[in-house]
């Protein structure tokens with residue numbers, strides 16, 4: 001059974017005022033347990049809106065959202081339980097830190113869940129480890145950390161709640177390339193270790209292609225595709241119409257193919273491209 | 288939601304009222320408010336109300352927006368209205384224990400209600416049709432004579448400009464942080480007063496931190512652009528009086544004279 005199922009959801013901001021704005025319309029999809037989903041789309045295409053709907057921070061103006069087969073808005077009083085199950089890391093989460101020490105800040109979520117002290121301690125330590133925070137940082141004030149470290153603390157704060165579904169809204173925005181790769185790998189490791197469902201929002205095709213099992217492409221508040229990276233990128237032309245670009249290596253392979261060189265287009269990383277080209281050159285030398 | 292409040296919000300446009308100089312709008316608004324209180328009977332008050340409605344039509348902003356701005360103070364209007372019902376003199380219409388409702392009281396209540404509604408309406412005309420920067424510029428110009436008394440007019444105006452500019456930013460930020468903490472299971476909608484205040488801490492601290500960060504950034508940016516106070520500073524958009532302002536002034540003089548005449552020739556309502 002799907003963990004999350006969206007049925008024709010739509011959202012209008014400021015309905016009935018002069019600032020009315022349709023951010024999302026008629027979006028339907030199903031996400032299976034343990035999947036790693038990437039969401040991509042240009043600025044303002046409704047990605048953040050969509051993920052906020054999934055954990056009940058926004059209420060859809062149309063349609064329904066099911067978590068494990070149950071409509072999340074069936075009992076509006078219990079929406080907090082949905083938020084515990086669907087953890088959400090916001091865009092620029094470092095601005096939400098508030099407590100005296102990193103340790104206390106990470107334990108804010110688990111505390112709200114009403115866990116025991118021991119359980120909280122264990123979860124905080126585990127979450128810190130997963131996000132690559134060093135032990136000695138735990139007793140520091142979160143305001144004394146670097147931007148990248150703050151980001152990790154904020155992510156750890158959500159991971160510590162051990163949600164069934166973890167949503168991350170552009171977790172790598174503003175990090176340097178090394179930090180970005182490290183964070184992405186850690187998220188992927190977290191997913192592999194716990195078999196949790198992860199939803200990652202990003203602007204970068206390269207990032208998403210590296211980690212996601214399936215990609216959801218958004219354009220002007222509508223779902224354009226939901227498919228494996230290979231299938232999505234094979235429709236490169238269609239993607240470009242929505243203002244998105246396939247990863248550069250994929251693009252190169254597509255251009256080679258157009259020039260009549262018989263290479264595989266379903267290439268997502270530089271390594272794959274390298275091997276493919278070597279193979280081609282090898283076969284040419286033989287033939 | 289905080290976004291739905293229309294009181295004090297600028298709505299860009301190109302109507303004749305938008306084109307009035309901000310200084311004339313402020314001065315005329317003050318005069319208008321004075322005369323709303325000068326108007327002592329229904330005829331003169333109606334003159335004020337109808338002329339304000341005419342100006343409202345001239346702004347070409349949907350009347351709905353004005354109604355919404357009144358919604359915010361609806362409570363005040365109803366409260367003063369009801370209070371006035373019970374404090375009147377005249378013929379008793381209805382009596383129950385210590386409560387007497389008199390025709391004078393009812394009339395007072397109606398009068399006060401119209402008065403406050405008109406007051407809010409004209410004030411909304413100013414804020415709806417004047418951009419915040421024009422507003423503070425005009426205030427600075429109007430208060431200029433006070434520099435003689437060592438009042439830091441420019442600094443005050445600059446503070447107001449910045450405050451006005453950042454209110455929506457702060458509201459949006461508060462909204463965002465609140466959502467982020469809700470996602471971590473913060474419960475802000477239930478519990479007693481103490482519990483609710485405590486629940487606000489995780490929102491207030493990040494909000495303060497980011498306000499200070501914004502303040503430092505802004506100060507730095509202003510210094511980088513060589514801001515050093517108001518002395519010798521010129522403006523890109525100069526305020527200018529035009530024919531429209533003259534027409535506005537004449538219009539107001541006519542209305543105000545009418546109000547004074549009506550006050551003299553008709554019986555006063557308020558006691």
Ligand SMILES: Nc1ncnc2c1ncn2[C@@H]1O[C@H](COP(=O)(O)OP(=O)(O)OP(=O)(O)O)[C@@H](O)[C@H]1O
Nearest residue numbers: 013014021023041042043044045046047048049050
């Ligand atoms: N609180 C709000 N009130 C009104 N309109 C909003 C609000 N939040 C977002 N919008 C509008 O809804 C649309 C979708 O916004 P959303 O934040 O979901 O985009 P996004 O895909 O996350 O963009 P980005 O990549 O820049 O983060 C935008 O046009 C935006 O202007």
Ligand SMILES: [Mg+2]
Nearest residue numbers: 047048091169
């Ligand atoms: Mg976004």
